[in-house]
Amino acid sequence: MYFGAHMSTGGGVHKALQRGASIQCEVVQIFVKNNMQWFGKPHAPNDLTAYANELASHKFKHVFGHTGYLINLGAEPSDNRDKSLKSLIQEINLATDLGLPFLVLHPGAYLKTSEAQGLEMIVQGLNEVFRATAQSPVRIALENTAGQGTCLGCKVAHLGHIFEKVDCSERLGICLDTAHFFASGYDIRTPKGWDSAIGEVESMVGIKQVLAFHLNDSKTELGSKVDRHAGIGEGKIGLEAFRHIVNDSRFKKQPGCLETPKSDDLHEDVENLAKLRSLVKQ
Secondary structure, three states: OEEEEEOOOOOOHHHHHHHHHHOOOOEEEEEOOOOOOOOOOOOOHHHHHHHHHHHHHOOOOEEEEEOOOOOOOOOOOOHHHHHHHHHHHHHHHHHHHHOOOEEEEOOEEOOOOOHHHHHHHHHHHHHHHHHHOOOOOOEEEEEOOOOOOOEEOOOHHHHHHHHHHOOOHHHEEEEEEHHHHHHOOOOOOOHHHHHHHHHHHHHHOOHHHEEEEEOOEEOOOOOOOOOOEEOOOOOOOOOOHHHHHHOOHHHOOOEEEEOOOOOOOOHHHHHHHHHHHHHOOO
8 A cells, every 4th residue: 555645735735745755655645726615716827837846856656635524415406506517617617627546535424315316316326427427537435424414425225326327437536534433333343344344335435446545644533423533543543453454465556645634844744654564465
């Protein structure tokens, strides 16, 4: 597995790559626009040039994006749903301009309807977005979730259903978050538990659809349904669990990205990356 972290684009999208390179990231995840706003401005030509130059000067194994947190494809018809669809279309276009291979997306929440209706709305939303961005090679990597509230994606079966029903499944992939797995009830602390969870992924979605991992410990207990990330080995999953995760030969070339708490000097990322690398069998 290749290791890195989510990096801020403050000061320009190219700055995220500089930050990642400064702490020897092999992987960088970014937001393509402000993650707490519906819409953003297209990247200026000079920003795209600076980004391309920075990308060319470093040997990252993977650089990919994460969508904004306001997007909810599981919502019933409403103004917010319309904004969600338009926002995701814009993010795919921004990712296309940057040459990103995929965007990680939380599937959505059904709010006042039902699980079945929410899943159907997600499928419909993805179909609409893929039609509007048919010329883009950018894929959507659906992320498993902790299951807070009415959030869908806490069961691998949810992701499998979306893959089965969506029109353009070749535009989909998945991103597996360790903290979300744990909080949603998958006990990945043992090799047996990890293999059981990945077995569901293999049977319901397919191993080849796993595009990335978010490597996060969990501040909350197994099955808590509460999404709170902790530094590696500092949460309820524990350091030893990450040994069998990062050494899973099925994912030798996949990106493993930190989304753990950190300060501006990134020293926590440095520490967490060192922990992960120390677990890799030579």
